[in-house]
Amino acid sequence: xxxxxxxxxxxxxxxxxxxxxxxxxxxxxxxxxxxxxxxxxxxxxxxxxxxxxxxxxxxxxxxxxxxxxxxxxxxxxxxxxxxxxxxxxxxxxxxxxxxxxxxxxxxxxxxxxxxxxxxxxxxxxxxxxxxxxxxxxxx
Ligand code: CMP
Numbered sequence: 001x002x003x004x005x006x007x008x009x010x011x012x013x014x015x016x017x018x019x020x021x022x023x024x025x026x027x028x029x030x031x032x033x034x035x036x037x038x039x040x041x042x043x044x045x046x047x048x049x050x051x052x053x054x055x056x057x058x059x060x061x062x063x064x065x066x067x068x069x070x071x072x073x074x075x076x077x078x079x080x081x082x083x084x085x086x087x088x089x090x091x092x093x094x095x096x097x098x099x100x101x102x103x104x105x106x107x108x109x110x111x112x113x114x115x116x117x118x119x120x121x122x123x124x125x126x127x128x129x130x131x132x133x134x135x136x137x138x139x
Contacts, residue, residue, distance in 0.1 A: 002078060002079055003078075003080065003081045003124070004034070005075070005117055005124045006118045006128050007026070007031075007073070007116065008072070008116040009073075009114070010066065010112070010114055010115060011065065011069035011070065011071055012106075013106050014069060014071060021105075022102055022114070023072075023074075025102055026088070029084055029085075031077070031078045031084060031088070032076065033076060033077075034076070034139050035075040035136055035138065037131065038071070038072050041071060042067055043063055043064065043067045045067070046062070047063050049066075050066070058111065073132075082117070082118055082119070082121065085117040085118075088101060088102060094108065094109065095109070102115050103115065
């Protein structure tokens with residue numbers, strides 16, 4: 001079933017010039033970008049995006065990191081896009097991520113982990129709408 005997921009190439013991966021490599025990984029895995037923007041989050045934008053995590057001890061540090069430099073935000077479309085992207089990203093902690101995954105290749109630790117991907121259809125719907133009006137999404 002074709003579905004959409006939201007991906008973020010985080011500030012660490014942008015700084016490491018990994019944008020092209022990561023987008024190539026999406027495309028090779030059958031995930032087609034249908035919307036994309038490069039931007040820098042304000043702290044408030046990061047806090048709103050990650051509001052489900054606001055009670056976690058890492059919340060402030062996560063939002064500081066996510067607003068520390070430019071990111072690339074994408075909507076990816078493909079068969080089982082949410083699960084496909086989560087498998088492609090690998091475990092949240094790059095030390096536990098399988099070989100061949102984006103986080104294994106580009107992540108440094110559980111905070112500086114290169115990419116984000118939606119974890120469920122409900123989250124994908126919220127996350128896509130957080131950044132993209134429907135009329136800006138191709139297809
Ligand atoms: P992400 O997929 O963007 O979703 C939430 C983020 O919180 C996660 O990736 C990590 O970058 C971060 N995160 C999760 N657990 C921890 C942790 N224990 N310490 C620091 N950051 C974390």
